[in-house]
Amino acid sequence: MNDFINNKVLPPIMKVVNTRPMNALKNGMLYAMPFIIVGSIFLILANIPIPSVATYLADTGWSSIFSQAFSMTFGVLAIWATIGIGYCYVQDAGMGDKALPAGLTALAAFWIVQSLSIANPLTAAIGTGKAASGIGSLTGDQANAALHKLPVAMQTFLSNPVTGVLNLSWQGGQGMIAAILIGIFTGWAYVKMINAGWKITMPEQVPSNVANQFTSMIPSGVIIICATVIFALFNKIGHTDLITEIYHLIEQPLQGLGDSYLGILLISLLVPFFWFFGVHGGLIMGAVTSAFLIPNTAQNAALYSAHKLTLANGAHIVTNEFYNNFINLSGSGITFGLIVFTLFFAKSQQMRAIGKVEAVPGLFNINEPFLFGLPLVLNPILAIPFFLVPVVVTTTVYWAIALHIVPPMTGVAAPWTTPPIISGFLIGGWQFAVLQVVALAESALIYLPFARHYDKVLIEQEAENERKNVGSAA
Secondary structure, X not given: OHHHHHHHHHHHHHHHHOOHHHHHHHHHHHHXXXXXXXXXXXXXXXXXXXXXXXXXXXXXXXXXXXXXXXXXXXXXXXXXXXXXXXHHHHHHOOOXXXXXXXXXXXXXXHHHOOOOEEOOHHHHHHOXXXXXXXXXXXXXHHHHHHHOOOOHHHHHHHHOOEEOOOOHHHHOHHHHHHHHHHHHHHHHHXXXXXXXXXXXXXXXXXXXXXXXXXXXXXXXXXXXXXXXXXXXXXXXXXXXXXXXXHHHHHHHHHHHHHOOHHHHXXXXXXXXXXXXXXOOHHHHHHHHHHHHHHHHHHHHHHHHHOOOOOHHHOOOOOOHXXXXXXXXXXXXXXXXXXXXXXXXXXXXXHHHHHHHHHHHHHHOOOOHHHHHXXXXXXXXXXXXXXXXXXHHHHHHHHHHHHOOOOOOOOOOOXXXXXXXXXXXXXXXXXHHHHHXXXXXXXXXXXXXXXXXXXXXXXXXXXXXXXXXXXXXXX
């Protein structure tokens, strides 16, 4: 089985993982992380769960100030992703001096292919029924009746979409898949054109920072023209735009798949699967899942900011924080149980020594000492808990949210290195801190019998090695 996996299964997977588009996706998304973390801080400040403090912040206008900081950091993730992916694609091709123009070109293309309009706020406020928010002291129905008393020309003017503005929905989670695709295709086209000699070469006397802009002019111009043609085709033929179609045809199905129990169960199995054969499972699955789990996080954050965070309102069960702060809790395979065993119950020298090395990194969800020191890689005795614990924890957390035992995660992002309990409190309040305690307890209970058996095996091996050393010394 080991030979089959290493010779037949992993090579094609790794070939895909190590391609330039995958590297651009993996590295480009990292440029969004500072904005996610900083934006999460402002999201918390704008929605402090203490009624008296929340009321004070709302009355004094500070909530709206914090919300603006959130909207222009966390809320525009697609912008950071587009620039980062286009930049990293070209940089990975060895064209570092042309990487930033490529990233900015990707952003221009991303904006060109979307309709610069939003629904008229008046229409949203009036609505068509009693659930509408209304205007001032008027209900939605009353405001709607008043609107229909106006001349038709005025009704049309007040109902038409607002044009010439960016729709912030597409700059955030809803535009993420489009941002990824446009970033990758822009980087690919940019590299192809530069390598084909489609560039303006300036004399050597021209400063490099000036010459680079002329070198980028033709690739940027071609990409912008192509984006304009694409926008025209969608606008004139389908009366839509590319971003909208990508969202409905690709992103929504992917988000639905990732948000399902079977989808997150598969992810929880693949992380330890890759690690078991010595391949960085967290890195691989993180690059793949971020494309649809980060949008889930962004949508939950928007609902939380609007005080509408419920499953009925479309909140997601599975977000990027589910992946970072539960599936990889204490490290891939959720190896907290091994930390407990090696520190307090192990008798073999190897397990006790590795436990001391892993104790501090494990607090920050880093478990490479276990993966390669015990090892967990290609270890048949510890393979069962290594695969089983993430499945049990995933099942516990998923159904706790699905059955309304705990609310959905707020969309607040905690870095994956945030210690357990603290990260749970940040991503969803005390309920998720408790859930992390439950997850750690499950890890300890499941790993215990297997770790004890492996400890006995190591004790026997150490005794045998000692007998051999004594014999050779004699």
